[in-house]
Amino acid sequence: MSTLQSQTCMRTSLESANLSSQILPTAVVPGGVLGVSYPPSQGAFADNVADIMTDVTKLVYSIGAPLMVNVYPHFALVSDPEHISTPFALFTSKDPRFVDGE
Numbered sequence: 001m002s003t004l005q006s007q008t009c010m011r012t013s014l015e016s017a018n019l020s021s022q023i024l025p026t027a028v029v030p031g032g033v034l035g036v037s038y039p040p041s042q043g044a045f046a047d048n049v050a051d052i053m054t055d056v057t058k059l060v061y062s063i064g065a066p067l068m069v070n071v072y073p074h075f076a077l078v079s080d081p082e083h084i085s086t087p088f089a090l091f092t093s094k095d096p097r098f099v100d101g102e
Contacts, residue, residue: 011063024065027056031071038076038083 010025031037033053035046045053060067077089087093
């Protein structure tokens with residue numbers, strides 16, 4: 001069963017139990033769905049999953065639920081230490097790591 005099918009089944013089940021306004025199903029996807037992740041404002045899904053992720057995004061948006069992407073900043077640090085700081089990767093940064101236009 002695909003993520004989209006699972007979300008649809010869960011939504012239907014919650015509606016049948018009259019819980020759809022109290023519980024919002026969501027999708028949690030791996031960071032590998034991102035083709036571009038830096039800078040954050042330029043983020044985009046990878047070409048090979050863009051179609052399905054567009055469908056998933058539309059579904060969770062239509063019910064007001066979040067879409068969560070498991071991103072791990074330490075992988076970004078290893079792959080791009082010039083732009084990613086160690087405090088950012090360890091969630092200890094006191095300042096924003098990235099501001100558009102800098």
